[in-house]
Amino acid sequence: MRILILGAGKMGSFFTDILSFQHETAVYDVNPHQLRFVYNTYRFTTLDEIREFEPELVINAVTVKYTLDAFRQVLPVLPKDCIISDIASVKTGLKRFYEESGFRYVSTHPMFGPTFASLSNLSNENAIIITEGDHLGKVFFKDLYQTLKLNIFEYTFDGHDETVAYSLSIPFVSTLVFTAVMKPQDAPGTTFKKHMAIARGLMSEDDFLLQEILFNPRTPAQVENIRVELKRLLEIITDKDAEAMKQYLTKMREKVK
Numbered sequence: 001m002r003i004l005i006l007g008a009g010k011m012g013s014f015f016t017d018i019l020s021f022q023h024e025t026a027v028y029d030v031n032p033h034q035l036r037f038v039y040n041t042y043r044f045t046t047l048d049e050i051r052e053f054e055p056e057l058v059i060n061a062v063t064v065k066y067t068l069d070a071f072r073q074v075l076p077v078l079p080k081d082c083i084i085s086d087i088a089s090v091k092t093g094l095k096r097f098y099e100e101s102g103f104r105y106v107s108t109h110p111m112f113g114p115t116f117a118s119l120s121n122l123s124n125e126n127a128i129i130i131t132e133g134d135h136l137g138k139v140f141f142k143d144l145y146q147t148l149k150l151n152i153f154e155y156t157f158d159g160h161d162e163t164v165a166y167s168l169s170i171p172f173v174s175t176l177v178f179t180a181v182m183k184p185q186d187a188p189g190t191t192f193k194k195h196m197a198i199a200r201g202l203m204s205e206d207d208f209l210l211q212e213i214l215f216n217p218r219t220p221a222q223v224e225n226i227r228v229e230l231k232r233l234l235e236i237i238t239d240k241d242a243e244a245m246k247q248y249l250t251k252m253r254e255k256v257k
Contacts, residue, residue, distance in 0.1 A: 008029040
């Protein structure tokens with residue numbers, strides 16, 4: 001299959017690496033310097049090159065801020081039977097765009113990133129395939145993700161956004177709060193170092209990605225849950241209520257079993 005990957009960043013390079021040995025792949029990036037880090041693939045910087053390549057599948061791996069712009073740029077030079085796809089963690093506006101594009105489409109979300117995941121061992125990582133979309137496109141990504149030994153789940157666009165609001169906004173907000181109140185330590189403990197590693201990883205993410213996840217309409221309810229739990233925990237600590245703390249810790253241990 002001829003596969004065009006939009007964006008030569010971390011995830012674009014990752015998909016190029018895993019697909020280029022079984023498919024004819026090309027990577028398109030408006031920044032030619034990014035293409036220095038991709039191998040065993042065609043490197044495109046113009047729309048004419050994409051037109052001549054005639055891709056059968058497009059994987060949009062640009063940063064979430066430019067996902068729709070990247071699609072709009074390349075759609076005019078794609079064959080009409082090409083399947084277009086994205087791997088965005090934020091699906092805002094994508095369902096409507098796909099339905100109006102006139103192209104077959106598939107949308108997925110690998111629930112991992114190069115910052116934290118071990119890309120050589122993804123058996124503990126997850127991927128979401130959106131139920132709306134082209135059947136053959138979904139089959140392609142299901143086979144790919146199974147090859148990577150990812151745990152695959154299927155959600156609608158709305159179900160995906162709800163899941164992201166829960167699984168990403170809670171750790172993101174918690175990490176931001178930790179970062180806001182922490183002070184650098186000369187001799188940090190193990191737990192502190194782990195939190196710092198997570199904080200540094202989060203802060204290396206794209207600002208627009210963080211913003212879109214936190215601005216998800218379902219995120220405020222999750223942040224409110226954090227506020228309620230912090231208020232309850234603060235009351236227990238302030239009152240030095242040993243029995244209440246025991247009950248609270250027991251409840252938390254049940255949650256992480």
